[in-house]
Amino acid sequence: MTAIPLSVGEEILAAQPFNDLIGARLTRFEPGEAVLELDIADRHRQQFGVVHGGVLSYLVDNTLTFACGTVLGAGIVTAGLTVSYLAAARDGVLRATATVTAHAGRRAVATVTVEEIAPDGTARTCAAGQGSAVATRA
Amino acid sequence: MTAIPLSVGEEILAAQPFNDLIGARLTRFEPGEAVLELDIADRHRQQFGVVHGGVLSYLVDNTLTFACGTVLGAGIVTAGLTVSYLAAARDGVLRATATVTAHAGRRAVATVTVEEIAPDGTARTCAAGQGSAVATRA
Amino acid sequence: MTAIPLSVGEEILAAQPFNDLIGARLTRFEPGEAVLELDIADRHRQQFGVVHGGVLSYLVDNTLTFACGTVLGAGIVTAGLTVSYLAAARDGVLRATATVTAHAGRRAVATVTVEEIAPDGTARTCAAGQGSAVATRA
Amino acid sequence: MTAIPLSVGEEILAAQPFNDLIGARLTRFEPGEAVLELDIADRHRQQFGVVHGGVLSYLVDNTLTFACGTVLGAGIVTAGLTVSYLAAARDGVLRATATVTAHAGRRAVATVTVEEIAPDGTARTCAAGQGSAVATRA
Numbered sequence: 001m002t003a004i005p006l007s008v009g010e011e012i013l014a015a016q017p018f019n020d021l022i023g024a025r026l027t028r029f030e031p032g033e034a035v036l037e038l039d040i041a042d043r044h045r046q047q048f049g050v051v052h053g054g055v056l057s058y059l060v061d062n063t064l065t066f067a068c069g070t071v072l073g074a075g076i077v078t079a080g081l082t083v084s085y086l087a088a089a090r091d092g093v094l095r096a097t098a099t100v101t102a103h104a105g106r107r108a109v110a111t112v113t114v115e116e117i118a119p120d121g122t123a124r125t126c127a128a129g130q131g132s133a134v135a136t137r138a
Numbered sequence: 139m140t141a142i143p144l145s146v147g148e149e150i151l152a153a154q155p156f157n158d159l160i161g162a163r164l165t166r167f168e169p170g171e172a173v174l175e176l177d178i179a180d181r182h183r184q185q186f187g188v189v190h191g192g193v194l195s196y197l198v199d200n201t202l203t204f205a206c207g208t209v210l211g212a213g214i215v216t217a218g219l220t221v222s223y224l225a226a227a228r229d230g231v232l233r234a235t236a237t238v239t240a241h242a243g244r245r246a247v248a249t250v251t252v253e254e255i256a257p258d259g260t261a262r263t264c265a266a267g268q269g270s271a272v273a274t275r276a
Numbered sequence: 277m278t279a280i281p282l283s284v285g286e287e288i289l290a291a292q293p294f295n296d297l298i299g300a301r302l303t304r305f306e307p308g309e310a311v312l313e314l315d316i317a318d319r320h321r322q323q324f325g326v327v328h329g330g331v332l333s334y335l336v337d338n339t340l341t342f343a344c345g346t347v348l349g350a351g352i353v354t355a356g357l358t359v360s361y362l363a364a365a366r367d368g369v370l371r372a373t374a375t376v377t378a379h380a381g382r383r384a385v386a387t388v389t390v391e392e393i394a395p396d397g398t399a400r401t402c403a404a405g406q407g408s409a410v411a412t413r414a
Numbered sequence: 415m416t417a418i419p420l421s422v423g424e425e426i427l428a429a430q431p432f433n434d435l436i437g438a439r440l441t442r443f444e445p446g447e448a449v450l451e452l453d454i455a456d457r458h459r460q461q462f463g464v465v466h467g468g469v470l471s472y473l474v475d476n477t478l479t480f481a482c483g484t485v486l487g488a489g490i491v492t493a494g495l496t497v498s499y500l501a502a503a504r505d506g507v508l509r510a511t512a513t514v515t516a517h518a519g520r521r522a523v524a525t526v527t528v529e530e531i532a533p534d535g536t537a538r539t540c541a542a543g544q545g546s547a548v549a550t551r552a
Contacts, residue, residue: 017183021159045155052156053203053216054196058159061221062189077223078191080408082358082496083199084218084546086518101527102542104500109542111525113515125516128523130544132356132498166381218546220496221356222408224380239389240401242362247404249387251377266385268406270360270494285540293459295468297435321431329473329479335496337467353499354467359475360494394547 001108004029004070008105009077012066012074022058028068032100033081038094040116051089051126056114057081062127064110068133071108081131089116089126106135132135142208143168150204150212160196162234163202170238172204175231178254189264194252195221197234198267202248204237206271209246217245218271227254227264234269244273280305280346280413283345286401288350289321289399302342308376310342313369316392327365327402331358335372336405340386343374347384355383357407365392365402382411418443418484426480436472438510440480446514447481462478465503465540470528471495473510473541478524481512482547485522493521495545500513503530503540513516520549 011028013036022044036059037046046052049103063093065078097116104111114127147167151157153176160182166173174197176182184190202255233253241249251263285305289295289312298320311356312335314320322328340353371391376386390403423443427450429435436458442449450473452458460466479492509529516523528541 003164012185015185016190017181018192018437019184022192023182043155043159046152046157047153052154052196053199053219054156054160055218057195057199057221058190058192061195065191067478077226080220080222080356081191081195082220082544084494084523084544086521088215088515088521098151101525102498102500102539104539106501109498109500111515111542111544119183126517126519128525128546129543130496130498130525132544137233218360218494220406222385222406223377224378224383224385239387240360240362240404242401245362247360247362249377249404249406263380266378266387266405266406266408268358268360268387270404288461291461292466293457294468298468319431319435322433323426323429328430328472329419329475330432330436330468330493332474333471333495333497334466334468337471341467353502355473356496356498357467358494358496359471361492364491396415 009066022055022137024059029070031070033065034063034070034098036063036096038076039093040089040091053085056127057083058083059070059114060095060112060127060131063096063098064112064131065133067110068108071100072106072133072135075136077135077136079132079134081129083127083129085127087124087126092119093117108133147204154157158192160193162197167204167208169208172201172206172208172236174201174234175202177231178227179191188228191223194223197252198231198250198265198269201234201236202250202269203212204272205238205248206246209238209241210271210273213274214271215274217272221265221267223265225262225264230257231255246271282343284341292308297330300336305342305346307346308343310339310374311345312339315369316365316367329361332361332403333359334358335370335390336388336402336403339372339374340388340407341409343386344384345353347376347379348409350381351412353412355408355410357405359403359405361403363400363402368395369393384409423480436469438473443480443484445484446481446513448477448484450477450510453507454503454505466497470499470541472496473508473528474526474541474545476482477510477512478526478545481514481524481546482522485514485517486520486547486549489545489550491550493546493548495543497541499541501538501540505530506533522547
């Protein structure tokens with residue numbers, strides 16, 4: 001694996017209109033690993049006031065795809081994902097960390113953890129997930 | 139199961155700021171079943187121009203939770219979900235249909251299919267998923 | 277989809293040494309659907325005396341693959357699966373029912389429910405799952 | 415987390431009749447981690463001669479539950495799991511390694527990798543999975 005500059009990952013993220021809506025930023029993009037962070041805002045909430053599960057599943061989806069992209073290249077499709085919700089996220093920053101845990105041929109699997117970094121600096125795991133991506137060209 | 143009026147479900151959805159951002163509407167809300175629909179717009183896309191996987195996973199998350207709510211009641215949390223991406227969604231309407239496939243005690247499982255209804259009326263399955271929710275009060 | 281005779285499915289199952297160990301039988305094999313049944317015996321249990329989760333996940337894996345085979349053909353590989361455990365299985369018969377819920381190109385997704393049919397005839401859902409298979413030849 | 419002696423884990427495994435059938439052994443049992451190994455034999459195969467997916471899903475189920483048990487205690491139930499199949503396993507030893515990636519309250523999530531260690535010593539990832547367990551007593 002060759003290191004891909006963070007700026008390349010940032011350009012890909014900037015080219016995703018759906019991410020503009022959500023507002024995540026790429027803070028790490030290294031061989032086998034990617035981190036997305038998001039400042040929690042009111043638009044991310046559901047009817048009970050906590051962050052919507054759809055925001056967490058979005059972070060799982062996108063972070064795992066970036067991580068898999070570091071080993072498979074930019075021409076990939078996400079094949080699927082799973083998310084387990086562990087705790088409600090309320091305030092501060094959401095940080096999703098994806099690590100490639102398996103890579104075989106044109107397919108890679110990444111494991112993701114989403115933490116809430118509360119305004120007082122406390123970290124708490126809110127979701128854990130896993131997913132895979134497949135290279136579309138050899 | 140008693141039928142819950144569609145308007146009750148619509149009020150819950152309207153109370154989700156994150157859904158305002160995405161723009162889905164509840165079009166069916168019956169015992170064991172819920173349907174969310176979304177008019178595909180540019181803000182839903184990723185860098186290759188197709189609908190972002192995070193939009194599909196959001197629809198899976200929210201539709202399964204509404205469906206589980208019809209059997210468990212409104213006080214529930216989503217425990218987790220899985221999504222398999224099958225085809226890219228491009229234009230028209232996304233329709234997510236969730237059906238409760240198992241219900242035991244305080245836990246229910248729903249299966250979800252997300253279809254693209256293209257402008258010419260053609261339906262195509264873009265994602266299939268499954269997830270569960272747990273009642274937080276007896 | 278053309279109907280495949282049940283006897284063809286039974287031959288495939290008989291060719292699986294691992295199924296000999298477990299002892300499931302194919303009781304339905306129709307376009308888009310497959311059912312495996314298993315008489316619960318002591319060899320299927322874990323340390324608390326109930327059926328091992330690995331037996332339920334085996335049934336999910338094999339039933340979904342048979343169901344996907346009815347739409348994709350016999351030359352397939354299972355891509356992955358998910359299982360939610362809902363209730364312990366204790367006695368009687370385990371019946372796993374898989375239904376194809378999506379089929380796009382060379383990939384199909386099936387949803388599975390595993391029920392315990394207790395000796396008194398009571399049915400109870402013990403697990404719900406979903407998985408996909410991919411055709412290895414066109 | 416206090417270290418639990420390997421022998422305690424081995425006793426739990428020995429109390430699982432279903433594992434007797436399959437023949438896995440516990441080779442690591444440390445805080446947050448568990449490893450199960452299995453000598454591949456003909457009884458583990460499917461109709462194409464490779465190891466049955468149900469064997470891999472069994473290893474994912476049991477290894478994640480042992481790993482979660484190291485942080486939650488022995489009184490747990492497995493809530494669910496997901497498996498992605500990456501490569502066929504043929505000969506040698508299957509080694510499943512589970513690592514706890516999140517732990518919140520009474521619930522823990524573990525990520526699992528299943529490798530084939532071929533007779534010539536080559537390791538290859540055959541499956542990746544994730545699952546969660548819940549403590550049944552406080």
